Amino acid sequence: MASLNKVLLIGNLGKDPETRFMPNGNAVCNFSIATTESWKDKQSGQKQEKTEWHNISMYGRLAEIAGQYLKKGSSVYIEGRLQTRKWQDKQTGADRYTTEIIADEMKMLGGRGDGGGGGMGGGYNQQSGGDDFNQEYSAPAQQAPRQAPAQSAPQQAAAKPARNFDDFEDDIPF
Amino acid sequence: MASLNKVLLIGNLGKDPETRFMPNGNAVCNFSIATTESWKDKQSGQKQEKTEWHNISMYGRLAEIAGQYLKKGSSVYIEGRLQTRKWQDKQTGADRYTTEIIADEMKMLGGRGDGGGGGMGGGYNQQSGGDDFNQEYSAPAQQAPRQAPAQSAPQQAAAKPARNFDDFEDDIPF
Amino acid sequence: MASLNKVLLIGNLGKDPETRFMPNGNAVCNFSIATTESWKDKQSGQKQEKTEWHNISMYGRLAEIAGQYLKKGSSVYIEGRLQTRKWQDKQTGADRYTTEIIADEMKMLGGRGDGGGGGMGGGYNQQSGGDDFNQEYSAPAQQAPRQAPAQSAPQQAAAKPARNFDDFEDDIPF
Amino acid sequence: MASLNKVLLIGNLGKDPETRFMPNGNAVCNFSIATTESWKDKQSGQKQEKTEWHNISMYGRLAEIAGQYLKKGSSVYIEGRLQTRKWQDKQTGADRYTTEIIADEMKMLGGRGDGGGGGMGGGYNQQSGGDDFNQEYSAPAQQAPRQAPAQSAPQQAAAKPARNFDDFEDDIPF
DNA sequence: TTTT
DNA sequence: TTTT
Numbered sequence: 001m002a003s004l005n006k007v008l009l010i011g012n013l014g015k016d017p018e019t020r021f022m023p024n025g026n027a028v029c030n031f032s033i034a035t036t037e038s039w040k041d042k043q044s045g046q047k048q049e050k051t052e053w054h055n056i057s058m059y060g061r062l063a064e065i066a067g068q069y070l071k072k073g074s075s076v077y078i079e080g081r082l083q084t085r086k087w088q089d090k091q092t093g094a095d096r097y098t099t100e101i102i103a104d105e106m107k108m109l110g111g112r113g114d115g116g117g118g119g120m121g122g123g124y125n126q127q128s129g130g131d132d133f134n135q136e137y138s139a140p141a142q143q144a145p146r147q148a149p150a151q152s153a154p155q156q157a158a159a160k161p162a163r164n165f166d167d168f169e170d171d172i173p174f
Numbered sequence: 175m176a177s178l179n180k181v182l183l184i185g186n187l188g189k190d191p192e193t194r195f196m197p198n199g200n201a202v203c204n205f206s207i208a209t210t211e212s213w214k215d216k217q218s219g220q221k222q223e224k225t226e227w228h229n230i231s232m233y234g235r236l237a238e239i240a241g242q243y244l245k246k247g248s249s250v251y252i253e254g255r256l257q258t259r260k261w262q263d264k265q266t267g268a269d270r271y272t273t274e275i276i277a278d279e280m281k282m283l284g285g286r287g288d289g290g291g292g293g294m295g296g297g298y299n300q301q302s303g304g305d306d307f308n309q310e311y312s313a314p315a316q317q318a319p320r321q322a323p324a325q326s327a328p329q330q331a332a333a334k335p336a337r338n339f340d341d342f343e344d345d346i347p348f
Numbered sequence: 349m350a351s352l353n354k355v356l357l358i359g360n361l362g363k364d365p366e367t368r369f370m371p372n373g374n375a376v377c378n379f380s381i382a383t384t385e386s387w388k389d390k391q392s393g394q395k396q397e398k399t400e401w402h403n404i405s406m407y408g409r410l411a412e413i414a415g416q417y418l419k420k421g422s423s424v425y426i427e428g429r430l431q432t433r434k435w436q437d438k439q440t441g442a443d444r445y446t447t448e449i450i451a452d453e454m455k456m457l458g459g460r461g462d463g464g465g466g467g468m469g470g471g472y473n474q475q476s477g478g479d480d481f482n483q484e485y486s487a488p489a490q491q492a493p494r495q496a497p498a499q500s501a502p503q504q505a506a507a508k509p510a511r512n513f514d515d516f517e518d519d520i521p522f
Numbered sequence: 523m524a525s526l527n528k529v530l531l532i533g534n535l536g537k538d539p540e541t542r543f544m545p546n547g548n549a550v551c552n553f554s555i556a557t558t559e560s561w562k563d564k565q566s567g568q569k570q571e572k573t574e575w576h577n578i579s580m581y582g583r584l585a586e587i588a589g590q591y592l593k594k595g596s597s598v599y600i601e602g603r604l605q606t607r608k609w610q611d612k613q614t615g616a617d618r619y620t621t622e623i624i625a626d627e628m629k630m631l632g633g634r635g636d637g638g639g640g641g642m643g644g645g646y647n648q649q650s651g652g653d654d655f656n657q658e659y660s661a662p663a664q665q666a667p668r669q670a671p672a673q674s675a676p677q678q679a680a681a682k683p684a685r686n687f688d689d690f691e692d693d694i695p696f
Numbered sequence: 697t698t699t700t
Numbered sequence: 701t702t703t704t
Contacts, residue, residue, distance in 0.1 A: 002631050034351070359703080
């Protein structure tokens with residue numbers, strides 16, 4: 001029996017995204033988004049609210065776009081899969097686990113951190129992107145590693161982007 | 175093998191919704207929403223755009239809320255199932271088919287037709303709604319008929335709402 | 349801007365589910381399901397595989413059904429929302445976090461742990477369930493608490509079910 | 523505001539899929555799948571059942587795989603978008619509309635028409651497919667036309683496949 | 697840490 | 701810990 005692992009989120013970034021570049025030039029972008037549920041308590045009739053935070057990771061082309069266009073407060077639609085990553089607590093050496101959403105699609109929805117820009121929207125796809133983008137964006141930049149990158153990867157991240165963000169500016173479809 | 179029939183849409187209403195009430199007091203709300211894809215054509219480099227229209231049907235409590243709060247231009251998240259309804263072409267007597275999304279969840283997302291209102295958002299659930307609403311909203315109003323309502327239902331629809339919209343105004347959680 | 353927090357999974361239970369009953373008679377059911385992705389490595393041409401484990405929590409009526417019908421190996425469709433729960437490491441007193449899927453819909457898909465039964469499937473809904481079940485299943489049993497239950501709740505769980513599983517056996521729609 | 527147009531289905535094929543090849547060698551695959559809901563009527567206590575049929579269209583690589591591996595009775599997971607296509611009734615010249623799901627992902631789930639084969643499952647992605655398949659599958663074969671193909675396309679479809687199905691047999695990841 |  |  002095949003399996004399914006799919007997450008759909010709409011929420012706001014709590015902080016600016018963090019984008020790093022791997023030695024091979026691949027981008028990785030991480031940020032957290034908040035989703036908020038509200039409901040009315042049956043007993044008290046009071047409005048209740050609960051916020052949930054979700055850790056998002058993106059790779060390749062999608063990471064570059066997120067790093068350039070998203071910021072604190074941005075409203076974003078994210079589609080991806082759940083992944084729980086194991087890591088070591090440096091203090092105690094104990095195993096710890098963190099659950100993240102590995103995104104393969106993103107749509108900017110505007111919102112507070114929008115910067116007042118006019119046209120909103122557009123969808124980006126992790127995988128080659130149909131007609132959205134030129135084929136020149138190489139395969140490595142378009143692959144989310146299925147194995148979690150080595151834990152030391154962040155430190156190895158190149159200080160300079162492997163390619164200039166400006167280079168693809170005019171490929172953005174808005 | 176169990177089956178799955180799920181649709182998720184975010185789009186804008188093309189016109190104000192139409193709400194009718196069945197003889198038993200149940201509300202039915204119909205409207206269309208547009209979703210627009212845009213992409214860049216690989217050959218020409220031109221931005222392309224394509225709009226798709228979706229027919230939404232809601233029943234019961236959800237229909238009442240939609241009828242009261244949505245209007246032309248509203249941006250809305252809809253979750254539901256696909257249903258293809260058979261009907262007769264009165265001219266020719268031929269069988270015809272219309273595909274609709276029977277919604278069981280809705281979230282208002284604001285947007286152009288927002289009317290400038292302050293608080294937006296909140297989610298409504300077709301089925302009893304968890305803690306969102308009081309139990310007083312009766313079962314009949316909360317059920318989407320699994321069989322398509324008789325075709326003549328629209329004409330039979332009560333001229334007056336079975337209950338006053340104002341009655342539930344202060345149950346709306348925003 | 350309203351938010352969205354939705355997870356869709358199809359996977360297999362790693363162990364039998366654990367069902368407990370709260371002092372108020374509400375059921376809680378926990379289990380883990382595995383989803384497996386497989387792909388072919390571009391370099392080596394080797395088939396690769398990666399398994400992800402997801403912690404599922406259910407409440408009320410849905411928990412009772414899961415506790416009765418699911419077992420190790422069962423294939424199941426789960427729909428729900430992500431929730432990250434904070435807890436204290438008893439050793440160190442440090443804050444720790446666990447991400448779970450709070451399910452509000454479930455469909456049994458058969459599979460190895462199926463027990464050889466014939467007809468499988470059917471969908472269950474956390475919230476009142478449309479026409480699926482009788483209204484007699486009281487609201488408390490149908491609500492997933494939006495606030496995580498107090499941490500000590502597990503220990504308080506009644507040793508005996510508040511109601512006999514057999515009671516609702518003939519309400520199961522297959 | 524960006525929009526979302528997403529459909530998720532699990533169902534069984536009513537007939538063998540029909541695969542055609544466009545003059546440019548691109549495959550198109552069409553089939554219908556049934557989803558069935560069942561519930562218990564509150565009044566009568568009788569089990570009710572309703573089947574819905576969905577028209578699926580696939581293009582390119584995904585169409586080739588579907589054409590080769592799916593058959594009548596196959597259980598399949600489909601992800602895609604809704605598209606309503608306008609066509610002319612040849613009799614009356616009147617405008618008619620057909621709603622289809624343009625699939626961009628598919629997972630075979632086994633089931634009755636499975637043929638008893640061993641390994642099932644695996645997921646295929648319309649868009650380049652991450653690591654799943656070799657890059658040699660050319661872009662044209664991987665694109666779903668956003669504009670509906672010209673109505674006469676079916677008749678023009680090449681009598682012979684542009685490439686032999688056997689050619690990609692060993693790329694299938696199971 | 698966001699947003700309403 | 702499942703499943704293929």
